[in-house]
Amino acid sequence: MTTIYYILIAIAVLALIFGIILGFASVKLKVEADPIVDKIDAILPQSQCGQCGYPGCRPYAEAIANGDIITKCVPGGQPTVIKIAELLGVDAPDAEFTEDNTPKVAFIHEDMCIGCTKCIQACPVDAIIGTNKSLHTVIPDLCTGCELCVAPCPTDCIKMIKVEKNIDNWDWKVNPDLVIPVMNTTDGEKKLVVGK
Incomplete structure (x- = not known):
């Protein structure tokens, strides 16, 4: 019975020594990220x-x-x-990501989907839902338009469609120096609202 105690004490001492070594190494060899x-x-x-x-x-x-x-x-x-x-702190260049610079999302033609799950496996952001041998669909709000799901599809039922502009994805280019005249209707006081 005493040998078991000696073994447990030896393991505890070794764990303590290795813990001290690892703690020292983590402080001394720490790499600062940018x-x-x-x-x-x-x-x-x-x-x-x-x-x-x-x-x-x-x-x-x-x-x-x-x-x-x-x-x-x-x-x-x-x-x-x-x-x-x-x-x-640089000027944003205009980049042409598609031929007409319109963002796209994946769309699955559900009547052609065979439920192979290859598109689900290829999607890096889990924007496609469905199970094996049942039809799949894309959650447009999660789709990033990376097109990784298009190539693995054996029935070619996935197409990339343009995202139509709406109030959520409109590019609101507001001039920060904009001056808006405002009039309070209750007391007739006029004032200017300055952007910056």
Whole structure:
């Protein structure tokens, strides 16, 4: 019975020694991350589609921080380019992500869907719902337009359709220097509302 106690004490001492070594190493060998990379990565859509030429959003964020162009993210589109440009303090270039610069989302023709789940497996943002041997559908609000689900579909039932402009996705270009005259109707007082 005493040998079991000796074994348990030896394991506890070894665990304590290795814990101290790991704690010391984590403090001494800590690598500081670039905060701008973290901020750019938070702006990117995290679809990990690879259309930018990098294996994921984090490597693309690192490349942007090192001087790469900011217009390569197809799923993020122009809104992402504008946010990154504001973060970096540069002018946002116009980027043509599609032939008419309109964002697109996937659409599944449900009468052609055979329920193979290949599109679900290819979707990096889980925008497609459905199960095996039943029809699938796309949740448009989650779809980033990366087109990764189109190629694996054996029946060619997935098409990319344009996102129509509505009040939620309209590009509201407001001049920050805008001056709006306002009149209070109760007391007739006039005042100016200045943007900045």
